[in-house]
Amino acid sequence: MEKIKADYQTLRKIRSIANYQFSPEIGDKLFPRGVSVSHSPRTGKIRYIYFNENLLATIRANDGKIALHLKGAEIILKKTKRPKLRVVILKDIVSYIIKGRNVFAKHIFEADPNIRPSDEVIVVDTNDNLVAVGKAVLSANEMLAFQTGVGVKIKISKTKN
Known part of the structure; x- marks a missing residue:
């Protein structure tokens, strides 16, 4: 798929999706001017969003929502304050989540x-370091109240350095 620089309409569209899905100020922070997009060859819809050759996010074909990648999560972490879009985990399980x-x-x-359940979330340690990106299985209140069950299904984890 060929990457092309996002024009005004495309940038407005992907920012609007981010604002709807995450919160009103996220679109401008996550997708600055200069992002590039790749379109699906079959449908012509936006599929991948890049900035400086780094994959930030994917637009899911089934529901049109954003699936974050690690670089996109890093941008959100730098430009928002805790606990915005985050699930903070205990340090002693970070090595398991990275796997x-x-x-x-x-x-x-x-x-x-x-x-809320099925939201895209960023998993961080207690020092706000990126660990993974996943999908919430429980609401925030349930995550903190329950002692059993999966709270977040991990999609992409950061590799150990």
Whole structure:
């Protein structure tokens, strides 16, 4: 798929999706001027969003929402304050999550109160370091109240440095 620089309409569209899905100020922060997009060859719809050759996000074909990648999550972490879009986990399980394992509710230390089931979330340690990107299985209140069950299904985890 060929990458092309996003024009005004495309930039407005992807920012609007981000604002709807995450919160009103996220679109401008996540997708600055100069982003590039790749379109699906079959449907012509936006599929991948890049900035400086780094993949920030994917637009899911089934529902049109954004699936974050690690670089996109890093941008959100730098430009927002904790606990915005975050699930904070205990340090002693970071090594398991990096291996791609899911986050259980009993290991969650803090969570953005606005998180609902099936939301895209950023998993961080107690020092706000990126660990993974995943999909919430529980609401924020449930994550903090439950002692059993999966709280976040991990999609992409950061590799160990």
